[in-house]
Amino acid sequence: MASSSQKKAKRVLIASSHALFARGLSSLLQSRQQKDVEVVGVVSSVEQAILQIEKLSPDLIVVDYDDESLNRDEFLARFVEGEKRLRVVLLSLHDGEQALVYDRRMLAAAQVDDWLEEWSRSRQDEYSMVQPEQRISKNDNRSDNMRHFITAGILVAVVTALLIVGLGQVRLLPVAASAQAQPIDFLFNLQFQIIAFLFALIVVSMVYSIIVFRRKPGDTSDARHIEGNTNLEVAWTIVPLFVVMGLAVLGSDGLAKTTRAEPRALEVNVIGQQWSWRFEYPELGIVTDVMRLPVNKQALLHLSSIDVIHSFWVPEFRVKQDALPGGEEFVRDLRVTPSMTGNFKVRCAELCGLRHAYMENDVIVMSQEEFDAWVAEEQGLAADPVERGRKWYTTYGCNACHSLDGTPGVGPSWQGIYGAQHKLADGTTVLVDDAYLYQSIRNPASQIVEGYNNLMPANIAEKMTDQQVDDIIRLIESLK
Numbered sequence: 001m002a003s004s005s006q007k008k009a010k011r012v013l014i015a016s017s018h019a020l021f022a023r024g025l026s027s028l029l030q031s032r033q034q035k036d037v038e039v040v041g042v043v044s045s046v047e048q049a050i051l052q053i054e055k056l057s058p059d060l061i062v063v064d065y066d067d068e069s070l071n072r073d074e075f076l077a078r079f080v081e082g083e084k085r086l087r088v089v090l091l092s093l094h095d096g097e098q099a100l101v102y103d104r105r106m107l108a109a110a111q112v113d114d115w116l117e118e119w120s121r122s123r124q125d126e127y128s129m130v131q132p133e134q135r136i137s138k139n140d141n142r143s144d145n146m147r148h149f150i151t152a153g154i155l156v157a158v159v160t161a162l163l164i165v166g167l168g169q170v171r172l173l174p175v176a177a178s179a180q181a182q183p184i185d186f187l188f189n190l191q192f193q194i195i196a197f198l199f200a201l202i203v204v205s206m207v208y209s210i211i212v213f214r215r216k217p218g219d220t221s222d223a224r225h226i227e228g229n230t231n232l233e234v235a236w237t238i239v240p241l242f243v244v245m246g247l248a249v250l251g252s253d254g255l256a257k258t259t260r261a262e263p264r265a266l267e268v269n270v271i272g273q274q275w276s277w278r279f280e281y282p283e284l285g286i287v288t289d290v291m292r293l294p295v296n297k298q299a300l301l302h303l304s305s306i307d308v309i310h311s312f313w314v315p316e317f318r319v320k321q322d323a324l325p326g327g328e329e330f331v332r333d334l335r336v337t338p339s340m341t342g343n344f345k346v347r348c349a350e351l352c353g354l355r356h357a358y359m360e361n362d363v364i365v366m367s368q369e370e371f372d373a374w375v376a377e378e379q380g381l382a383a384d385p386v387e388r389g390r391k392w393y394t395t396y397g398c399n400a401c402h403s404l405d406g407t408p409g410v411g412p413s414w415q416g417i418y419g420a421q422h423k424l425a426d427g428t429t430v431l432v433d434d435a436y437l438y439q440s441i442r443n444p445a446s447q448i449v450e451g452y453n454n455l456m457p458a459n460i461a462e463k464m465t466d467q468q469v470d471d472i473i474r475l476i477e478s479l480k
């Protein structure tokens with residue numbers, strides 16, 4: 001008659017001599033909305049429990065672990081191992097955060113009700129009790145989870161697509177103008193897409209959780225305690241491992257493609273100096289400050305520097321390489337196959353001093369015919385020494401520091417200095433003539449003009465012939 005209702009509600013007998021324990025546990029169970037748990041009585045000793053057990057017929061005895069006056073072992077011996085076979089839980093409510101139960105597991109307070117629920121469910125199974133409400137709510141949970149999962153998944157896909165399409169509109173990279181740019185851009189875009197997905201995955205999960213799983217008004221319960229999820233942990237270890245290994249394979253392939261050598265490449269010595277570039281075509285006997293390259297033909301650049309470390313970088317070509325000082329053994333090679341004609345700029349990508357930001361020279365990619373025409377023109381040099389001097393002035397980068405029109409620069413302007421008296425840093429005065437100019441070009445540190453620093457590279461004229469130095473002096477003379 002009363003048996004069915006007895007089985008439905010868990011009848012709990014509390015064993016504690018502290019009134020606060022019974023009250024605390026009751027309110028804990030109530031706050032957990034354990035409506036099917038009923039506290040049927042409170043006892044303060046094993047003897048009392050034995051007396052009450054028939055009358056109250058509890059399903060569970062909760063023993064106050066911290067009550068020194070109780071004999072815990074006796075409770076366990078009599079009710080767990082004895083013929084009664086009751087469930088006994090030793091529970092410590094020492095602090096509000098954790099409840100310590102008899103099998104020594106640490107449970108968060110929030111887990112006590114899970115634990116009780118689990119217990120009641122296994123009991124129901126024992127008695128073949130069917131509680132339809134509970135089954136349905138479990139199925140509800142599962143379909144709820146699936147719904148959240150699918151919704152968040154769709155949002156992640158949408159945000160990823162928006163990021164890729166939206167940021168694809170922003171020109172992050174300049175036009176790709178070399179064969180080497182293809183594998184580099186491919187990898188760049190691939191990684192960009194992966195990063196867009198990861199960004200969406202993290203931000204969507206976060207925002208979705210903040211909005212959908214926020215605490216409802218009046219809900220004071222704690223969240224479910226989760227120990228871990230092995231499947232998830234294995235997945236988030238294995239998946240990135242394969243992604244990174246895949247990227248390593250693609251990266252090696254890209255590196256092989258960008259460094260692939262073509263047999264008949266055009267050789268160019270690229271020399272960086274503070275703060276200009278010089279280009280020598282050893283097979284053609286041309287020296288220039290504007291790099292000219294024929295389209296669709298690989299250029300093999302030998303990079304070096306005469307002073308500090310510079311870095312050769314034409315963003316449209318994508319590839320970049322340092323130009324190091326130190327002579328032959330420090331020469332670095334870089335291969336570029338221009339894939340479209342046009343005007344570009346080489347800039348220095350290594351902070352190299354005062355005018356680093358202005359260390360730009362023109363790079364012109366032209367058709368093979370135009371290139372051949374330029375070579376022919378360049379090989380027949382001008383007859384006028386001043387004209388030639390003007391050429392060496394830019395070719396050897398003098399223009400980086402010395403103006404021709406009186407504009408002050410890092411070094412003295414060349415305008416009007418020939419034949420004048422120069423005051424030197426050591427206090428002496430010198431006449432600017434051929435001998436002085438020759439000396440200043442060949443050995444810049446020997447005589448420093450007052451008000452200027454010793455910045456001119458000592459070996460700047462190493463590659464200049466005496467004829468070229470003389471051409472420059474004739475240019476200076478023409479600026480009187």
Ligand SMILES: [Cu+2]
Nearest residue numbers: 310348352359
């Ligand atoms: Cu530089």
